Amino acid sequence: MKQHRLAAAVALVGLVLSGCDTPTSEAELKNTAQEVEFKSPAQKASYGIGLNMGRSLSEEGMDDLDSKAVAQGIEDALAKREPRIKDEELFEAFTFLQNRAEERMAELNKAAAEAGRKFLEENGKREGVVTTESGLQYEVLKKADGPQPKESDVVTVHYEGKLTDGTVFDSSVARGTPIDLPVGGVIPGWVEGLQLMHVGEKYKLYIPSELAYGEQSPTPAIPANSVLVFDLELIGIKDQAAAEE
Numbered sequence: 001m002k003q004h005r006l007a008a009a010v011a012l013v014g015l016v017l018s019g020c021d022t023p024t025s026e027a028e029l030k031n032t033a034q035e036v037e038f039k040s041p042a043q044k045a046s047y048g049i050g051l052n053m054g055r056s057l058s059e060e061g062m063d064d065l066d067s068k069a070v071a072q073g074i075e076d077a078l079a080k081r082e083p084r085i086k087d088e089e090l091f092e093a094f095t096f097l098q099n100r101a102e103e104r105m106a107e108l109n110k111a112a113a114e115a116g117r118k119f120l121e122e123n124g125k126r127e128g129v130v131t132t133e134s135g136l137q138y139e140v141l142k143k144a145d146g147p148q149p150k151e152s153d154v155v156t157v158h159y160e161g162k163l164t165d166g167t168v169f170d171s172s173v174a175r176g177t178p179i180d181l182p183v184g185g186v187i188p189g190w191v192e193g194l195q196l197m198h199v200g201e202k203y204k205l206y207i208p209s210e211l212a213y214g215e216q217s218p219t220p221a222i223p224a225n226s227v228l229v230f231d232l233e234l235i236g237i238k239d240q241a242a243a244e245e
Contacts, residue, residue, distance in 0.1 A: 050074075059220065062097065105224075109215055112225035116209055119164050119227055123206055136192050137206035141231070146199025149237050151184040155194060156235040161228055169221040178235055187212050189228070197234040205230040 038044050050071075057065060076083065083090075124131045128139045149155050158178045160171040172179050183194050189207030197203055209215075209225045217224045 062101065109224045112223055113209065116164070116225060116227040120206060120208060129206070132192065132196075134188075134192060134211060135208045136189050136211055138193055138196065139204050140201065141204055142200075142202035142233075144198050144200025146201070146234075147237060148196075148198055149183050149194055149234070151191060151195065153183050154180055154238045155183055156180050156238060157194075158233040158235060160231045162230075163222070164227050164229060167221075169219070173231075178233075180238060190230075190232075193230075193232065194234065197232070199234050199236055202231065202233045205232055 036043075036047075038047055053070075054067070072084075085093075120131075120135070120137060123129055124137055126139075129137050130139065131137045156178050158172050160168060160173045162168050168174070183191060186194075187207070189205060189211035192211070193203060193205045193207075205228075207228045207230065209227060212226065212228045213222060213224075215224045217226070222228070
């Protein structure tokens, strides 16, 4: 199960702050604004850490966090200064952000699921689109009369995966190299769709989220509860023994 990115960031900050047990003088607590430089590897890595943390938190909808306060917390921790906020207050604040992020994510997931349902409902009305009992939709782009694969087969395919807005998230076509894969080892929408195809055919698959990744997206490029659209070409069925070598 995918770990919540905010929880990971909160844990990171918590680990850093847990080392702040050495008080310092008032003079040391006064900070002088300095222009940040990115010359040394350490400076560049430092920026990268902040950049990655900021992106992760932003993806969670935490756009109202105070970046100066974040920087102050990291600076105090690295300097082993006395924390400016008590642990109890920090825990309450982290819990508030975690709960709010989860609420926002639930709302986004619900909205995405509803948008996907409406897309499939309208798409299923188009001429040439077939909807199977599972909810998978497909249309034949190119017909052929080659053999059909079984779930136990390994096949060679070319594909391009898109979101319903046309955004491409993966493409063997763009890479210029077809791939071999086990029919039974892919997402359910592909397992079903591949067994409908004949070698040499090209299909467009419209895969409901429950036949794809559902709420457990494997990558930020695929939002949770996304309907996935694939242009899929079945190039061949490989000899099982040869595929295992």
